[in-house]
Amino acid sequence: MAWQQITVITDEQTAPEVAELFSDLGAVSVTYMDAEDEPVYEPAIGETKIWSNTEVIALYEMDTDLKAVSARVHQSFDANLLRDWRQEQIEDQAWERAWMEYYRPMKFGDKLWVCPTGQEQHEPGTVCMLLDPGLAFGTGTHPTTALCLEWLAARDLTGKTVIDYGCGSGILAVAAVLLGAKVAHAVDIDPQALTATLSNAEKNAVQDKILVYLPEQLPKMRADIVLANILAKPLCDLSERISDLAVAGGALVLSGILAEQTAQVEDAYRALIELNAPTQQEDWIRLDGLRR
Template sequence: MTWHQISVITDKDTAPALADLLSDLGAVSVTYMDAEDEPVYEPGIGETVIWSHTEVIALFEIDAEPDLIAAAARAKYRPELLREWRHERIEDQPWERAWMEHYHPMKFAERLWVCPTGQEQAEPGTVCLTLDPGLAFGTGTHPTTALCLEWLAGHDLTGKTLIDYGCGSGILAVAGILLGARSAYAVDIDPQALTATESNAVKNNVQDKIHCFLPEQLPALQADVVLANILAKPLCELSDRICALLAPGGQLILSGILKEQSASVVDAYRNAVRFQAPVQQEDWILLAGTRSRAR
């Protein structure tokens, strides 16, 4: 199937209304892209990011008339608000497989492989986690996830309990079990993330050791290891909740933190956790620490 793709650059005030207009004109999807490499590090939950200069990209079925769509937009908005108007035809394809052409086996701490289906590794002394791009965040390619996988693969998890708070795809929970943890609890505010986690647990034959919960459904428990790969702001806001899930003497792993945010995160956990020196990959850091034992 062939599609019409129309894109145009506008400002952040015009972008939402322009997206609505394109939808009214028959667009089957409308997305926003950063037009000028403007960083937006931490949008609020449920917030749609609009950059100062935003590229609005709309996809139309092939029987749409791009010239009429352009005329309708130009009749409503001043010329300076519609920059670099472009139209192209694109061919349909299995998009998830196209993405996977760029997704290859990855090795962490010489002990853990993360591999797409069909590219599993069987190297002696390692374990292999099978994971394909899917419904939820977390494939190991982003530094925040890679840092957590490096930590997991570099520590002895034998017989330990683990909580993956903000589990996304469940990659950290699954990795923990494959690396020897006794059980893992995967927690996320998004039911779709729990679905993805359950699917990946089955794919790796560890479904009997991984338990999925929305935050409000998580039973009272304390784990030997708690990982939270989310963002600095929610890490700070949830510090009491996350610390309460960590057993005295347990290990806390926090990721999703930009280097300049580390001090505020450390401060939020200062009363309960003693952190080691941060580990950095690109602009992101991981904080690992131990909860103080009860006196």
Template sequence: MAWLQLKIDSSAENAESIGEMLSANGAQAVTFLDAKDTPIYEPKPGEVILWPDTQVVGLFDASDDMNAILSRLSKAKLLGKDFRYKLDPLEDKDWEREWMDNFHPMQFGERLWICPSWREVPDPDAVNVMLDPGLAFGTGTHPTTALCLRWLDGEDLSGKTVVDFGCGSGILALAALKLGAAKVIGIDIDPQALQASMENARRNQVEDRLSVYLPEDQPSLEADVVMANILSGPLLELRPVIRDYCRVGGKLVMSGILAELTPRIEEAYAQEFELDPSAIDGEWARVSGTRAR
């Protein structure tokens, strides 16, 4: 099937309304793009923040009457008859195959590999986590996840109890289980993340050692290892909660931290943790340590 992309420049304030208009006029999908390379950091959980200059992109079937659609859009008060747009043909491709081709097995540290199910495992004797990109965040491609995976690969997790705080796809939980953890407790505010974590655990045949909870249902426990790959804001706000999951002598690893905010996280957690040297990967950082008291 051939497609057309209709691109309209907008402000953050009007972007969602314009997207709704495109959907009402037959767009098969609507996406929002950064029109001027303006970074946005630290959205709160569940919060949608758009760029000050946002490009709204609607995907239309090439057989749609675009003249009629553009005429209707020009009558909307939000746009007006002189609104600026760009209409481009989109090459007809096997988009699913192209998407799949972008994901390859990835190695983290010496032992650990993350492998999509449609690829051959590079090293059958390695610690292989089978994980496909899905609804929840975390496939190993983002530096924050990679930082945590490399840390896990260097740890002895044999027989340990681990908490994955903000488990997302379950990638860190699965890696910990494959690396020898006795059990992992995954916690996330998103029910879809919990579902994804358990589905991925079943695919890796470790579901009997993974338990998942919403924050309001999370159990009281002290773990040997606590992982929190979230954002620096929640890491600061939830410090008492994260701390209490970690037993004295237990280990903590955190990421999702902008490198420039690393000193704030270190200062907050140094009160009760002996911290390791923080690791930096591009714009992102990992902070880890051992609970001292």
């Protein structure tokens, strides 16, 4: 199946209005992209980031009259606000399977493999987690996730209780259970992430040991290990909440932190957590330590 695509560059004030008009005119999807490589590190929770110069991309079915769409949009906005207007036909493909051509088994520490379906590793003394690209972020390829997986793979998790705060795909919760944890409680603000977590738990036959919650649904509890792979600002904003999820002497693992943000996160947790030295991979930092 093929699709028709319109791409146009506009400013951050106009982009939402253009996107809304595209949707009103029958677009099956509308996407924002950065038109000038402007870095974005920390949009607020629930915020859709719009760049100073934003590329708005609208996808239409093949029978849509793009001349009519173009005429309507150009009637509605000053021509100076609509730059680099492009129309093209794109072919459909199985996006997840195409992406998986570049996704290979990865080993973390001496004990944990993360593998796409069909590429399982059965090395003695290791466990293998099956994980395919899907609804939510988290496959182990990004340093923020890899840093957490390496921490888990280096510990004896036998019988431990775990909270994965900001679970995404559930990769950390599933890994913890496969490595011996008694139960993992997975928390995320996005219901789609909880769906992905349950799917990955079932794929790895650990669904009976993983419970999922929206933050407001999480019962009052404390765990032996708390993992929070989110971003520096929410880590700082939620420092008391996240720290309080760990038992006294329990471990906290914080990730999603750029190197230049290390000090501010350390400052937010220093009174609550006895922190170890930061661990760095590329531009990203993991902080870990024990609750005071």
